[in-house]
Amino acid sequence: MSFGRFVFTRSLQGLGVIWGVITVVFALRFVTPGDPINAVAPLDATQETRRAIAAELGLDQPLYIQYGQYLFDLMVGDMGFSYIRGQEVTGLVFARVPATVELAVTATIVAIALSIPLGVISATRRNEPVDYGATLFSLAGISTPNFWLGIMMILILAVEFGIFHTSGRGTDFGDVVISVVGPEPFISTLASWLKYITLPSIALGTYFMALITRLTRSGMLDELGKAYVTASRAKGIPETLVRYKHVLRNTLIPVITVLGLQLGTLIGGAVITEAVFSWPGLGTLVIQSINLRDWPVLQGSLIVIGTSFVLVNILVDTVYAYLDPQVVYD
Amino acid sequence: MAPNNTDAMNRRTLLTYAGSAAAAVTVAGCTGDGNGGNGNGGNGNGGNGNGGNGDDGNGNGDDGNGNGDDEPFEVGVTMGQMDSGLDPQDHAETNTEIIVGQVYEGLLDRDKVGGIIEGLATDWERGDGNSVVFTLRETNFHNGDPLTAEDVKFSIERIVFEDVSIASPQSNDLGSVEEVEAGDGEVTVTFSGFNPIAFQLFATNGEIMQQSWVEENSRDYINQNTNGTGPFQVTEYDSGNEVIYEPYSDYWDGEPEVDELTMTSSSESSTRVNRLLAEETDIVTNVPPNEVSRVEESDVATINSVPSARIIFLQMRYDVEPFSSQQFRQAMNYAVDVESIVENVLNGFGEITSQPTLPEHVGYNPDLDPYPYDPDEAERLVEESGHAGVEITLETPIGRYLRDVEIAQAAANQIDQLSNVSCELEQREFSSLVQDITTGDIEDKPHFNLLGWGNGEFDGSQTIVPLMTTGGALTILENEELDQLMTDAENATDSDERVEILQEANELAHELAPWVFLHQQFSVYGVSNEIEWEPRSDEFIDPDTATRQ
Numbered sequence: 001m002s003f004g005r006f007v008f009t010r011s012l013q014g015l016g017v018i019w020g021v022i023t024v025v026f027a028l029r030f031v032t033p034g035d036p037i038n039a040v041a042p043l044d045a046t047q048e049t050r051r052a053i054a055a056e057l058g059l060d061q062p063l064y065i066q067y068g069q070y071l072f073d074l075m076v077g078d079m080g081f082s083y084i085r086g087q088e089v090t091g092l093v094f095a096r097v098p099a100t101v102e103l104a105v106t107a108t109i110v111a112i113a114l115s116i117p118l119g120v121i122s123a124t125r126r127n128e129p130v131d132y133g134a135t136l137f138s139l140a141g142i143s144t145p146n147f148w149l150g151i152m153m154i155l156i157l158a159v160e161f162g163i164f165h166t167s168g169r170g171t172d173f174g175d176v177v178i179s180v181v182g183p184e185p186f187i188s189t190l191a192s193w194l195k196y197i198t199l200p201s202i203a204l205g206t207y208f209m210a211l212i213t214r215l216t217r218s219g220m221l222d223e224l225g226k227a228y229v230t231a232s233r234a235k236g237i238p239e240t241l242v243r244y245k246h247v248l249r250n251t252l253i254p255v256i257t258v259l260g261l262q263l264g265t266l267i268g269g270a271v272i273t274e275a276v277f278s279w280p281g282l283g284t285l286v287i288q289s290i291n292l293r294d295w296p297v298l299q300g301s302l303i304v305i306g307t308s309f310v311l312v313n314i315l316v317d318t319v320y321a322y323l324d325p326q327v328v329y330d
Numbered sequence: 331m332a333p334n335n336t337d338a339m340n341r342r343t344l345l346t347y348a349g350s351a352a353a354a355v356t357v358a359g360c361t362g363d364g365n366g367g368n369g370n371g372g373n374g375n376g377g378n379g380n381g382g383n384g385d386d387g388n389g390n391g392d393d394g395n396g397n398g399d400d401e402p403f404e405v406g407v408t409m410g411q412m413d414s415g416l417d418p419q420d421h422a423e424t425n426t427e428i429i430v431g432q433v434y435e436g437l438l439d440r441d442k443v444g445g446i447i448e449g450l451a452t453d454w455e456r457g458d459g460n461s462v463v464f465t466l467r468e469t470n471f472h473n474g475d476p477l478t479a480e481d482v483k484f485s486i487e488r489i490v491f492e493d494v495s496i497a498s499p500q501s502n503d504l505g506s507v508e509e510v511e512a513g514d515g516e517v518t519v520t521f522s523g524f525n526p527i528a529f530q531l532f533a534t535n536g537e538i539m540q541q542s543w544v545e546e547n548s549r550d551y552i553n554q555n556t557n558g559t560g561p562f563q564v565t566e567y568d569s570g571n572e573v574i575y576e577p578y579s580d581y582w583d584g585e586p587e588v589d590e591l592t593m594t595s596s597s598e599s600s601t602r603v604n605r606l607l608a609e610e611t612d613i614v615t616n617v618p619p620n621e622v623s624r625v626e627e628s629d630v631a632t633i634n635s636v637p638s639a640r641i642i643f644l645q646m647r648y649d650v651e652p653f654s655s656q657q658f659r660q661a662m663n664y665a666v667d668v669e670s671i672v673e674n675v676l677n678g679f680g681e682i683t684s685q686p687t688l689p690e691h692v693g694y695n696p697d698l699d700p701y702p703y704d705p706d707e708a709e710r711l712v713e714e715s716g717h718a719g720v721e722i723t724l725e726t727p728i729g730r731y732l733r734d735v736e737i738a739q740a741a742a743n744q745i746d747q748l749s750n751v752s753c754e755l756e757q758r759e760f761s762s763l764v765q766d767i768t769t770g771d772i773e774d775k776p777h778f779n780l781l782g783w784g785n786g787e788f789d790g791s792q793t794i795v796p797l798m799t800t801g802g803a804l805t806i807l808e809n810e811e812l813d814q815l816m817t818d819a820e821n822a823t824d825s826d827e828r829v830e831i832l833q834e835a836n837e838l839a840h841e842l843a844p845w846v847f848l849h850q851q852f853s854v855y856g857v858s859n860e861i862e863w864e865p866r867s868d869e870f871i872d873p874d875t876a877t878r879q
Binding site for chain 1 (some may be wrong): 411412414415416417421492497549550552553554568569570571572594595596597598600601604605607608737761768843
């Protein structure tokens with residue numbers, strides 16, 4: 001199979017998965033207990049009022065018509081109308097995407113910046129105190145629930161010492177970029193952004209950081225035992241060059257795969273972190289929509305999360321297939 | 331086969347481009363939200379003529395309050411949940427009411443303890459027959475247009491009649507309105523019956539919007555922008571995240587002292603408290619009892635609590651065994667140690683109740699004492715009822731009311747301690763439980779469940795009629811004597827006579843014991859030491875009354 005055909009096939013498969021996501025998300029509404037009308041109507045609303053509200057919510061239509069209409073609307077970029085919020089769903093959902101992407105990307109950068117050097121040091125100084133330290137650190141990182149870590153960091157670093165903000169997203173990365181050319185001073189804008197982003201990024205990225213550290217360490221150890229390393233050393237190539245130019249490069253291929261997959265997970269998995277830090281992203285929107293039983297917004301949010309996960313996966317598969325010709329296309 | 335050099339070069343180039351593109355996408359993505367958020371606020375306020383304040387969208391978290399008079403007086407409020415849109419007539423939740431209530435006003439209003447005061451009406455009286463007449467205040471909407479009687483007529487009709495604009499979830503809140511007439515500076519509302527609580531209803535409900543503004547704008551726009559007559563006007567609206575207000579300088583009751591008001595939310599109670607302790611906000615709602623000491627022990631904030639208009643109780647369905655027995659229902663009241671629950675589960679933030687009407691509400695009977703905790707008497711009554719050895723299940727919502735699950739656990743445990751009753755607890759998601767509770771048919775309702783009821787009208791009938799009379803939307807009781815008393819109260823034209831009837835109804839409800847009477851819930855706020863603000867008993871937050879400490 002050619003590379004182009006591989007990409008085409010994977011994209012088609014991705015579309016199938018996205019359709020599946022849409023269908024499951026649509027069906028969830030009908031298997032979940034509780035009627036969305038209960039969130040809108042007061043407790044003592046009469047049955048007539050409830051029926052009128054149901055008609056407004058579009059809940060009086062047959063199921064297949066609701067489903068067909070929903071699919072058609074999605075194809076033209078219309079995620080529907082939230083009668084509970086009285087607003088267009090598409091605008092509501094996409095207004096939250098930048099905050100979630102910002103948090104996921106920052107968490108990933110924090111994780112990579114710390115985990116790869118840690119993994120390399122841990123592998124090259126195997127069974128030394130630094131290796132034990134790194135192993136302990138990654139074990140703690142994998143075992144610590146991120147909401148607990150988040151609350152602890154807020155208590156200590158924000159409430160007690162006042163170094164960071166407890167929650168919210170008062171300054172976004174866009175403000176930092178604009179401050180380079182705009183009237184706002186760059187340094188103070190950057191500092192303000194860091195005060196908001198640092199704690200949620202660490203809380204969200206810790207598990208990922210621990211995972212990549214372990215992956216880098218074991219990958220490095222595998223590679224260091226291979227014949228080409230012995231050959232390189234025999235040829236007199238300096239140890240630093242052997243480790244970083246040859247061994248680390250080969251180790252990074254599986255790391256890239258996990259990185260891509262984890263980025264997708266971070267976009268969808270930030271719900272708890274966003275709740276703890278009141279981060280105004282898709283995760284918070286999901287929780288708000290569940291509380292309000294705002295199904296159109298909940299459906300829209302889940303579809304965007306699911307779709308971004310699928311897209312990231314397709315991208316990673318494609319890049320991976322391109323970078324490593326040993327990957328078989330079929 | 332190993333890749334050739336050309337391939338390798340291509341891959342490196344690709345990786346370089348991919349890295350650059352990722353960075354660019356991130357930057358573009360992050361920039362997009364700020365623009366979008368500002369755009370919403372800018373559009374709305376542009377329409378209202380208030381669009382010049384959009385440059386301050388980044389400072390909400392740092393709203394420390396200046397002590398000097400030269401510094402702007404900024405107040406932040408953090409609640410558990412944000413609004414469900416800014417249309418004041420298209421919602422039924424307290425949080426949305428708090429957010430839109432800064433901008434919109436009704437004809438009448440309430441003071442901090444629930445008394446009726448002027449709103450957009452300066453005078454109100456009973457008219458001919460079943461009508462009431464409101465004399466309107468001369469004031470303007472935030473867009474500069476004057477308030478007219480036609481606007482008031484349109485607003486009431488938009489709430490009450492389904493064929494005017496929307497099917498409002500508030501359609502029952504103003505009583506059975508038949509007709510609204512707009513006169514010269516006054517509005518006459520005619521009901522299908524006498525409606526003795528017309529003014530109570532209008533003091534709690536019925537916010538006024540401008541007819542032309544509503545008709546000219548889409549529903550999407552109305553839910554993201556405002557045009558009211560209240561003390562504040564919205565300068566930035568970030569749906570579900572944050573609302574920023576500025577004071578309305580021409581407000582009829584004087585411009586508020588607050589220079590900027592920020593409403594935000596955090597569903598996590600610990601995060602709300604942390605925000606308060608880190609001095610990032612000034613008022614936080616629903617401080618849970620286990621967090622109270624943390625606030626009290628800090629030197630930046632204090633706890634301020636007030637009895638709310640919400641009563642918490644355990645409902646028992648009169649038509650199923652064993653709850654069909656009045657003795658058994660009374661036994662359940664003797665079996666639950668409410669004093670201990672208030673003390674230990676709620677840390678004292680609750681008041682024991684003896685009847686469906688709260689002390690601050692019209693019709694409260696001061697002669698009734700709560701059922702004492704007396705397990706021996708409870709066991710005796712269970713024996714007498716003939717239901718000894720019965721097994722019952724208490725259903726409770728999860729997280730809907732302050733410590734609801736813990737309260738239900740304690741109550742179920744205390745009932746289970748009786749030698750002749752076994753009680754289990756079933757925790758249910760609120761929306762699922764409420765679906766059963768609000769069903770039109772009593773036979774579909776739970777037999778025994780915990781529920782809370784907010785009575786914003788401050789009138790006993792607004793609890794007893796829907797919850798205890800035949801045909802009430804949530805009733806679990808049918809009793810001819812109580813039905814007759816409530817019908818008499820509905821038709822009573824003399825207010826003293828009506829109060830007596832309601833007090834008699836409360837006494838009967840106490841005897842009939844369709845509920846295990848638990849407690850009056852308290853609203854518990856954390857308030858920064860930088861400001862002076864007293865909470866209200868109706869759960870509304872009024873930062874326009876806040877002053878510098």
